[in-house]
Amino acid sequence: MEKITAAAIRDMKDRGERIVMLATYDYLTARMIDEAGVDAVLVGDSVANVVLGHRDTLAVSMDEMIHHTKAVARGVKRALVVGDMPFMSYQASADDAIRNAGRFLKEGHAEAVKVEGGRSMIKKINAIIESGIPVMGHLGLTPQWVHQFGGFRVRGKTEPTARAILEDARRLERAGVFSLVLECIPWQLAKLITEKVGVPTIGIGAGPYCDGQVLVLHDLLGLTGPHVPKFVKRYAKLDDAITKALADFKREVKAGKFPTLEHSYDMPREEMRRLLKSFRRGR
Ligand code: KIV
Numbered sequence: 001m002e003k004i005t006a007a008a009i010r011d012m013k014d015r016g017e018r019i020v021m022l023a024t025y026d027y028l029t030a031r032m033i034d035e036a037g038v039d040a041v042l043v044g045d046s047v048a049n050v051v052l053g054h055r056d057t058l059a060v061s062m063d064e065m066i067h068h069t070k071a072v073a074r075g076v077k078r079a080l081v082v083g084d085m086p087f088m089s090y091q092a093s094a095d096d097a098i099r100n101a102g103r104f105l106k107e108g109h110a111e112a113v114k115v116e117g118g119r120s121m122i123k124k125i126n127a128i129i130e131s132g133i134p135v136m137g138h139l140g141l142t143p144q145w146v147h148q149f150g151g152f153r154v155r156g157k158t159e160p161t162a163r164a165i166l167e168d169a170r171r172l173e174r175a176g177v178f179s180l181v182l183e184c185i186p187w188q189l190a191k192l193i194t195e196k197v198g199v200p201t202i203g204i205g206a207g208p209y210c211d212g213q214v215l216v217l218h219d220l221l222g223l224t225g226p227h228v229p230k231f232v233k234r235y236a237k238l239d240d241a242i243t244k245a246l247a248d249f250k251r252e253v254k255a256g257k258f259p260t261l262e263h264s265y266d267m268p269r270e271e272m273r274r275l276l277k278s279f280r281r282g283r
Pocket of ligand 1: 042043045046047084181183214215216
């Protein structure tokens, strides 16, 4: 089993091998993802809304991201572990960017970081890469920019906005990112970017012509409620299965049907007899 590195992910484009990435946040699911042979595990800042109950990704802190990254790294043997730099961990200065990217590797045991944004983030991305830390770029609907964008909408649907994203992709390639997440942009634009840049594109809501695909595990498993974004395919409906299991558990406990002796520990008859005898003597 060969460990997947950032360089190996970059080389997959040249070989025409599609990249599979999933976002998750804990040891248990990271281990399952790794055992399924997925190439990269992203410890996404989507942990904020998917499992911590925030309404967007902005609230999650560096300490929380490190906590989740440590757990994921413990579950992964083969896949590349990528830590997602949270809001305001890199925007203010190149020093912040280096220090916080470094924490992902030093404390979280990630092997790369992901940074949202294009031209305005180039200095920070350069600084991280020059510190020896591989960077995955992220363009299109970058959720940390939700307030500037005015909501979660598809980006790059017009010629000027599409051109800006294409130019950003080229700038990020020149800055040295090893791959590029493209989120919620028209498939035609994603195809063009994939053809025009030398680093692999990993799409989410960006159509079938990217070099790879990423989804949030919980979306794929059907754990994220009734609203299913257009770009998500549910490969299971675990929320139905979990809801049913919880209702069954509650009903059986209330009815005295669980546990039965089948789920109980047995005491040797002789020990029980001695216990009763000593109890009677002590009374
Ligand atoms: O945080 C996240 O899960 C992500 C992916 C959706 C790319 O950034």
